[in-house]
Structure formats: C-alpha cells, structure tokens
Amino acid sequence: MSMPSHGLLEGHPPPSRELLAQWLDAHGVIRNDGLDVIDMEDGSGWTIRANRDIEMGEALCQIPKSAVLSSRSSSLPPLPVLNLQLDLSGKKPETNNHTILFLALALLHEFRLGAESKWYGYLQSLPREPVLLPVLWEEESSAGQGGRIASGWLKGTEAEKELRRKDAEGLSLGDIRQFYLATAQHLPPTTCHPAPSPESAFLYAYSLVSTRAFIIDLYHIIALCPFADLFNHSSLNPHSSLTSDDFVCHICGSLTPCSHDVISTSGVVMRLDHLGDWELRRITEDGKGIGDCVEMRAEREIAKGEEVYNCYGEGMGDARLLVEWGFVGEEFAGDGITWDVDELSLKEDTGETVDIDWSELAEKTPDAGEETERLIGSSKDRLLNLAQSGEISLELFAHLFEDTTGMHDPKTLLTEVAKMVEHLQIAWMSCQDGNSANLTDTELAVARRIVHVFDTRLGQMRRSDFPLEELFELRDSLPSDTRCQQMALTLTINERSLLQSARQKWVDLLEASKLRA
Incomplete structure (x- = not known):
C-alpha cells in the first residue's frame, strides 16, 4: 500500500x-x-x-x-x-x-x-x-x-x-x-x-x-x-x-536586560540575579547577549x-x-520492565502503606563477584522494576515480600527484608555452583510470587505462547516496508527475553531448593 x-x-x-x-x-x-x-x-x-x-x-x-x-x-x-x-x-x-x-x-x-x-x-x-x-x-x-x-x-x-x-x-x-x-x-x-x-x-x-x-x-x-x-x-x-x-524575558525573548524586567531594590534584574559577575559580563558584552x-x-x-x-x-x-x-535503539538502557503498585497487589487495598527507603540495603547485599549475577539490585528512583541486567529492584522485592507475608511494621520489614536479600543471594551463588539452595518457607513463597509476577506480565503480551525463536523468525522474515512491525517486534522480543531470563533464575533457585529434600 x-x-x-x-x-x-x-x-x-x-x-x-x-x-x-x-x-x-x-x-x-x-x-x-x-x-x-x-x-x-x-x-x-x-x-x-x-x-x-x-x-x-x-x-x-x-x-x-x-x-x-x-x-x-x-x-x-x-x-x-x-x-x-x-x-x-x-x-x-x-x-x-x-x-x-x-x-x-x-x-x-x-x-x-x-x-x-x-x-x-x-x-x-x-x-x-x-x-x-x-x-x-x-x-x-x-x-x-x-x-x-x-x-x-x-x-x-x-x-x-x-x-x-x-x-x-x-x-x-x-x-x-x-x-x-x-x-x-x-x-x-x-x-x-x-x-x-x-x-x-x-x-x-x-x-x-x-x-x-x-x-x-x-x-x-x-x-x-x-x-x-x-x-x-x-x-x-x-x-x-x-x-x-533559558532565563530570557518571557515577553520579548531578550537575554540582556529589557523594559519588561523587574528590578530589585538593589538595582539587579531579578531574572539575572542568579548569575555571577563573569556570566553577567558575558551576556551583556557590547550591549547584546553574545550567549x-x-x-x-x-x-x-x-x-x-x-x-x-x-x-x-x-x-x-x-x-x-x-x-x-520513532526508533528502537537496542542499547538496553532505561528502567527495564516496570510495574505499578496496583498491578502487583494480592489483596484489596486496605489503605495501609509502608514508606521505607530500601536503597540502604544495597550495601548489605553480599558481593556476587564478577561471574555471578545478583538476584536483587539497588533501588533506582524507588522503582518497582526488573533492570536490564536481570536484577529486580529492592523496592519491587520488598513490596512483594510485604504483600506475600502481610507484614506492615516498618522496623520489622526493614530487618526481615535485609536478612532475606542477603540469604537469597548466598543461596543463588550456591545454586550457580550446582549445590542445593536452603530456602525457608517464606523465601519459597516470595520466590514463587516473583515468578508469578513475571508470568503475569508475559501472559499480557500478544501471542505469549510463541517461542522466542519463532518471534525472531517472524520479524526477520518481514518485508523491508513493514518498519512499524519490525520495531514493535524488536521491542517485544527484547522485553520478553529479559522477563524469561530473569524468571529462569528464580525457577532455578526454586528447583535447587528441592535438592535439599
């Protein structure tokens, strides 16, 4: 067409x-x-x-x-x-x-x-x-x-x-x-x-x-x-x-002082008041705004x-x-996959909210080493997200922990989440070495909840039953004049790949926990 x-x-x-x-x-x-x-x-x-x-x-x-x-x-x-x-x-x-x-x-x-x-x-x-x-x-x-x-x-x-x-x-x-x-x-x-x-x-x-x-x-x-x-x-x-x-006169656009300016009692143009002497000289040299x-x-x-x-x-x-x-950069920057609170809650909203800055827990997470990925990363702008690196944010983990356990006391939550983040990372590192993962019942419940959240998002995508390989084949077989489809498929493939790889880590952790039985 x-x-x-x-x-x-x-x-x-x-x-x-x-x-x-x-x-x-x-x-x-x-x-x-x-x-x-x-x-x-x-x-x-x-x-x-x-x-x-x-x-x-x-x-x-x-x-x-x-x-x-x-x-x-x-x-x-x-x-x-x-x-x-x-x-x-x-x-x-x-x-x-x-x-x-x-x-x-x-x-x-x-x-x-x-x-x-x-x-x-x-x-x-x-x-x-x-x-x-x-x-x-x-x-x-x-x-x-x-x-x-x-x-x-x-x-x-x-x-x-x-x-x-x-x-x-x-x-x-x-x-x-x-x-x-x-x-x-x-x-x-x-x-x-x-x-x-x-x-x-x-x-x-x-x-x-x-x-x-x-x-x-x-x-x-x-x-x-x-x-x-x-x-x-x-x-x-x-x-x-x-x-x-950007501090020009909003009426005439002048950078230098103009007739619309408000002058302070000390004789300074108010919109230029934040500038130092050098900057004032720069914009007023020869009576014109050279900048x-x-x-x-x-x-x-x-x-x-x-x-x-x-x-x-x-x-x-x-x-x-x-x-x-109108383009896909494929630099894998950005916030990865994000969730809103109303997408995650297991229960009806009770009006209770717990406002805790979880970012301080990042320093308490054990060093994963260069060859081992983290399961849970630091919070960025307090987002509920799965980062491009495959880590879920502390904010997302803490929210799911709270929602699964029903804990609401801030002090208890901070203590319990800190312990669980540390223990899960140790268990994940053990799992990567082929050993069992000794998870508590609460940790198992939270891990299953995380997998469920990933499955829910994957299920919301179009043709979620399609294997990734078929999506790649579909995109690569499209004619050159179907640019919109190519970009949309690239985006959904990248997001689906991220969700599936992150999901598999938590599934592996759950599977490793069965080895202890």
Whole structure:
C-alpha cells in the first residue's frame, strides 16, 4: 500500500545538503569544520560524522536563537483566542503539550508557504514522509508499514505504558486530530496552498516536531534547531547535548536586560540575579547577549570517522525512544520492565502503606563477584522494576515480600527484608555452583510470587505462547516496508527475553531448593 501524500513540497527537488548549508550560513549557524553531514546507513535521512579528531570542549555548533523555528519566530499570524482547554474527550491537556501542537501548526504554515518561507532552506532538508510514531500507527499513512498490526505487538510492553502516558497528557491521536480540527480554518491561505491542508499534513508536521524539537527557553519554549537536529541519539555513548540560556524575558525573548524586567531594590534584574559577575559580563558584552544562542560542545574526545551522538536524555529505554522518537535503539538502557503498585497487589487495598527507603540495603547485599549475577539490585528512583541486567529492584522485592507475608511494621520489614536479600543471594551463588539452595518457607513463597509476577506480565503480551525463536523468525522474515512491525517486534522480543531470563533464575533457585529434600 503506497503512503498517501500530505501535499507539502510536492514537485520540489529532494532534500539538498548544499541548500541547507547555504541557509545555515545565511542565518549565522556556526558548524565545526570537523563535522560532515552524511547519509544514514538505512537511507532514512542524514546524520553527523567527524572528519577529524575533535577535542573535548570544542564547539560542535552554535545556533542563534533568531534561527530557531518556534511558535514565536514563525510567520504564522496570531490565532484568535480558542477554547482549547477542553477537548471532546473531556480531558484537559497540559499547556506544554499544547505548545508542541502549536509548533506543529506553525511548521505546517511554513511548509504551506513553500519557497516563500524564510525557513525554506531548512524545511527542504527535512524528511518528506512522517516519522513512524506509535501514536500515529493507526493512521493510513502508517498502514503500509504495518502500523495497525504493529500496535498489537506493543500489548503488555513498556511502550503500551508510554502510550497511556501520552493519552493522559492529551497527546493521543484523537487529541491531535481535535486540535487540528479546531485550528485548521485559521491557517492563512498561501500561494501554494490556497485551500486548507488535509489532516495528514498536520500529522506529518506533528511527527517532525515531536521527534526533532528541543526545549529552548521561557520565550520560545520549544523550537526546531536547524543542524542540531541532525545528531542522532545515544543513551550510553553520547558526545554532546544541547544547551541554552533559558532565563530570557518571557515577553520579548531578550537575554540582556529589557523594559519588561523587574528590578530589585538593589538595582539587579531579578531574572539575572542568579548569575555571577563573569556570566553577567558575558551576556551583556557590547550591549547584546553574545550567549543568546543554543549550542553543542564535545563533552568527550571524538575520533575521526565516528558518528557524533547527541543525548536526548540519560538512560532512555527503547519504549520511550519508540514512542517519543520513532526508533528502537537496542542499547538496553532505561528502567527495564516496570510495574505499578496496583498491578502487583494480592489483596484489596486496605489503605495501609509502608514508606521505607530500601536503597540502604544495597550495601548489605553480599558481593556476587564478577561471574555471578545478583538476584536483587539497588533501588533506582524507588522503582518497582526488573533492570536490564536481570536484577529486580529492592523496592519491587520488598513490596512483594510485604504483600506475600502481610507484614506492615516498618522496623520489622526493614530487618526481615535485609536478612532475606542477603540469604537469597548466598543461596543463588550456591545454586550457580550446582549445590542445593536452603530456602525457608517464606523465601519459597516470595520466590514463587516473583515468578508469578513475571508470568503475569508475559501472559499480557500478544501471542505469549510463541517461542522466542519463532518471534525472531517472524520479524526477520518481514518485508523491508513493514518498519512499524519490525520495531514493535524488536521491542517485544527484547522485553520478553529479559522477563524469561530473569524468571529462569528464580525457577532455578526454586528447583535447587528441592535438592535439599
């Protein structure tokens, strides 16, 4: 099935690196001469590679804020006051999420202007097809990539949770459509597009904004940053991240003192009060804010021939990357598999909660050594999770211990959990040496509970009866034009592999406990 056209830049030449470079030069965007814009291996766009060794601290790019495309800098005329706080589903979208939608509308307007847009040299460099975000997979534009089928493979995964979060934030497909329905008639006609653009055009613009925009400052809020958006992401080995002075005037965007500023009794501009003397001199030199740009600097050495990576956020897992940016990184970063309390409770909520910081128990867990994995790891942000390393968090273990035993006294819980964590690790190390595991009845009950939690999550996934080998074969046999299905299957395979391998450790421990009989 061919992907229907959104009608933007029809008849225009394909993306040109030369035209982009001319536009960047004309708008004062400085790029390191050690960087080249090259084709990505899969042909899906461009990326950045070093053509020489780059030292730590070197500027990779500096982009004047006058060159970023935001709702403020776009040529889209101000819209009439719209009652957008309530949508047809009765939800109240967050203001920041409306900022994303308004930026998508501004981008669509610039696309409708075509070559008449101030941003044309940048716009023509952008991908001509929508980014395959899961929120758009039900659209016809994704159907040819297996979007509707792919959505089913996200069932029971962390991506399904991320999509529920988007829905709660007012950024479901229905929310996006309702926004465009309320605003489309306010887009001014252009030479290229005298009539309103189809919904597919707005969804295309939304996909670009959602995957390429950066948080900038109090004035622009979020914006597209030409050239900076060419750097691909890495959670594990990034070379840089985007920085910006965000304490500008929220009314006019000025970094230097302006007429809108509030002055303290000591004569200091309140929004600049946190700056030291050196920083004040830096932004006010020659009467202009010389730091009024966004920039990226090398945060470590970059070798010649390396692809240069940006960091969208530390520890991004594949589910977040897929839902927010439309790709699966397979770096196995992130929080692994997570649970909510209401997914785990054996009993009805009694209103009793035990708030204990279990992280201190991590230091009491015996050293597993280099060749032996831990069963239970340290808590990270007090998550109930199974880490990518195969360890369940202390928080998850303690919750299941409490739920299984019915203990609620904090002091008793802390003592008993500490003893059990230590003994289970010793038993696991003994099990790895082929010996029996001498588990108490309580430890056996908690271990069985953990296996049950893993089985429940596995059972929630689509075709949970499929062996992993068949899932790999299914994914690898898919045609190249079913990208959505390939990404969804990759995600579910990775999560299923993690759950099954972790489950097997606890099953092995239970089996080893039978050897003592």
